[in-house]
Amino acid sequence: MTAFVLSPQGARRVDERLERAGLLDLAMEEAGRGVADVLHAHYPGGRVLLLAGGGANGGDAFVAARHLQVLGRDVDVLALPSTHPLTRLNRRRWRSVGGETGLLSPRSLRRALAGAGVVVDGLLGTGFTPPVRPALAQWLAQVQRWREQRADRRVVAIDLPSGLDAASSEVTDEVVQADHTVTFMGWKPALLFGAAAARAGQVTLLPLRVVPEWVQEHAQATRPSDPEVAALLPVRRADAHKGSAGRVWIVGGHPGTTGAAAMAGVGALRAGAGLVTIHSLAEVPLVTPELMVRRHPDWPATLLELGRSPLPGALAVGMGLGPEAAAVARAALSWNVPTVLDADALQPELAGAGHDRCIWTPHPGEAARLLGVDTREVARDPLMAARALQSRLGGVVVLKGGPSVVAHPAGLSVSRGGHPGMASAGMGDTLSGVLAALLGQGLDTPGAAIAGVRLHARAGERAGARHGYGLIASDVAGELGGAWADLLADREAGIQACRSAGVMLASGHAGPPE
Ligand SMILES: NC(=O)C1=CN([C@@H]2O[C@H](COP(=O)(O)OP(=O)(O)OC[C@H]3O[C@@H](n4cnc5c(N)ncnc54)[C@H](OP(=O)(O)O)[C@@H]3O)[C@@H](O)[C@H]2O)[C@@H](O)CC1
Numbered sequence: 001m002t003a004f005v006l007s008p009q010g011a012r013r014v015d016e017r018l019e020r021a022g023l024l025d026l027a028m029e030e031a032g033r034g035v036a037d038v039l040h041a042h043y044p045g046g047r048v049l050l051l052a053g054g055g056a057n058g059g060d061a062f063v064a065a066r067h068l069q070v071l072g073r074d075v076d077v078l079a080l081p082s083t084h085p086l087t088r089l090n091r092r093r094w095r096s097v098g099g100e101t102g103l104l105s106p107r108s109l110r111r112a113l114a115g116a117g118v119v120v121d122g123l124l125g126t127g128f129t130p131p132v133r134p135a136l137a138q139w140l141a142q143v144q145r146w147r148e149q150r151a152d153r154r155v156v157a158i159d160l161p162s163g164l165d166a167a168s169s170e171v172t173d174e175v176v177q178a179d180h181t182v183t184f185m186g187w188k189p190a191l192l193f194g195a196a197a198a199r200a201g202q203v204t205l206l207p208l209r210v211v212p213e214w215v216q217e218h219a220q221a222t223r224p225s226d227p228e229v230a231a232l233l234p235v236r237r238a239d240a241h242k243g244s245a246g247r248v249w250i251v252g253g254h255p256g257t258t259g260a261a262a263m264a265g266v267g268a269l270r271a272g273a274g275l276v277t278i279h280s281l282a283e284v285p286l287v288t289p290e291l292m293v294r295r296h297p298d299w300p301a302t303l304l305e306l307g308r309s310p311l312p313g314a315l316a317v318g319m320g321l322g323p324e325a326a327a328v329a330r331a332a333l334s335w336n337v338p339t340v341l342d343a344d345a346l347q348p349e350l351a352g353a354g355h356d357r358c359i360w361t362p363h364p365g366e367a368a369r370l371l372g373v374d375t376r377e378v379a380r381d382p383l384m385a386a387r388a389l390q391s392r393l394g395g396v397v398v399l400k401g402g403p404s405v406v407a408h409p410a411g412l413s414v415s416r417g418g419h420p421g422m423a424s425a426g427m428g429d430t431l432s433g434v435l436a437a438l439l440g441q442g443l444d445t446p447g448a449a450i451a452g453v454r455l456h457a458r459a460g461e462r463a464g465a466r467h468g469y470g471l472i473a474s475d476v477a478g479e480l481g482g483a484w485a486d487l488l489a490d491r492e493a494g495i496q497a498c499r500s501a502g503v504m505l506a507s508g509h510a511g512p513p514e
């Protein structure tokens with residue numbers, strides 16, 4: 001099912017609605033019970049020390065303590081004074097089943113840590129406002145040292161590791177390194193991006209069964225599941241032919257960067273395009289004979305000639321295109337066919353020159369240049385950056401990374417999967433070819449972006465399983481067909497899931513051109 005991404009403000013809104021409806025107690029019970037179940041399943045041995053803060057994050061810890069005790073675990077609880085009414089209530093409930101609560105102090109923490117195998121961090125959740133106050137910072141450092149002393153010690157964080165700003169990918173020294181984070185209702189942005197995500201360890205999302213529609217209403221982004229992505233992909237009829245599978249042009253390559261255009265071409269072929277032609281001023285290597293390569297003497301005359309010829313179903317422009325990229329992209333945009341703009345075509349001066357059927361595919365450095373900000377600012381909050389880019393450029397924006405963010409007129413979508421070995425040259429060029437191929441096969445712009453990014457990431461997972469960090473873009477291209485088959489295997493399940501949940505990922509698949 002679609003998972004959601006909740007900003008801290010969104011989480012607070014859901015919280016307020018639950019509170020008004022008298023359902024927050026049930027949500028906390030389900031959250032705390034879920035933490036206990038996940039912990040018990042993953043870390044079945046050792047004494048559990050739960051650290052409870054004053055807010056609702058601490059309330060979850062008291063609930064978890066009660067359930068862990070029922071599961072037969074030896075449990076200690078150290079807490080700060082409880083300020084949230086439900087935290088006080090669950091502290092009383094914990095006492096009423098015979099549980100004891102010690103006051104959290106450097107001394108009590110040192111003693112309890114000595115006997116613990118697992119620490120549950122319920123000190124700070126989405127209600128945390130940076131920076132961490134000094135006393136708490138000291139306790140977090142104690143937990144950190146304890147964890148580092150022995151390899152079998154584990155930290156399980158409730159909702160997010162303490163000290164992490166839920167909205168940001170950045171971390172400070174105070175943030176606890178968790179082995180596992182059990183988060184509720186939706187992914188917090190910090191659990192998805194950059195150094196912050198690495199602090200969370202393995203993440204388990206518990207959607208909680210309390211009015212899921214409210215989460216959807218306050219969500220910042222969606223995270224479609226594989227079956228839902230698969231529902232966007234076309235299924236070919238038995239009489240499919242190369243004309244019906246989409247004609248794609250790749251406009252790119254320049255002396256020294258011809259490989260970029262070649263990789264985009266292979267990506268398009270491997271993502272199912274019927275006919276792929278590379279247009280370039282340079283001698284593009286014929287990496288595979290199925291590609292058609294046309295070398296042109298200069299751009300102005302070529303663009304006039306191409307504009308008058310039968311236009312393709314989709315094109316990708318910019319990969320290794322060189323200094324004339326902005327002018328070439330502007331001309332290509334005037335053809336008004338579905339267009340992927342990548343690499344050298346990602347120029348600020350093209351803002352306003354695009355149309356609805358454009359997919360712009362910047363990595364964070366290119367996104368920063370387009371927005372006129374620092375790359376760090378883009379990396380800190382990729383969701384905000386992708387949204388800002390989409391409103392500036394129009395069409396659909398794919399802000400690439402691990403994960404990538406797709407910003408389309410109806411909202412934001414965060415990709416799943418991929419492999420760290422994909423941090424390698426040419427990976428984005430391959431993606432551009434994939435996106436153009438899907439546009440050429442009739443997917444609408446948001447659908448092509450969401451499906452293409454996942455297809456590329458799935459191919460990366462398959463290639464990563466074989467080549468590890470040594471994987472190269474050609475390996476990913478080679479796995480695209482297998483990745484497509486993996487996703488299609490889930491297609492029926494996805495269509496059913498979308499129907500029963502009434503969820504549309506994007507406007508859907510328009511069907512292959514006849
Ligand atoms: N979303 C949902 O629907 C559900 C949410 N649930 C749970 O609620 C959690 C959010 O709870 P929340 O809003 O009570 O805030 P929370 O994270 O406990 O933090 C507040 C505490 O932190 C403290 N504190 C703050 N800043 C600080 C600083 N710089 N340095 C030091 N301390 C600082 C602050 O202290 P104070 O400012 O009051 O002195 C207060 O004690 C959420 O993460 C999830 O676990 C579940 O129960 C199920 C349903």
Ligand SMILES: Nc1ncnc2c1ncn2[C@@H]1O[C@H](COP(=O)(O)OP(=O)(O)O)[C@@H](O)[C@H]1O
Binds near residue numbers: 402422428456457
């Ligand atoms: N760690 C990672 N996890 C998942 N995907 C990744 C990772 N690193 C890179 N990628 C993907 O690889 C591609 C890199 O694109 P880009 O930086 O434009 O490469 P290039 O310019 O070399 O072609 C993007 O699609 C990105 O999402």
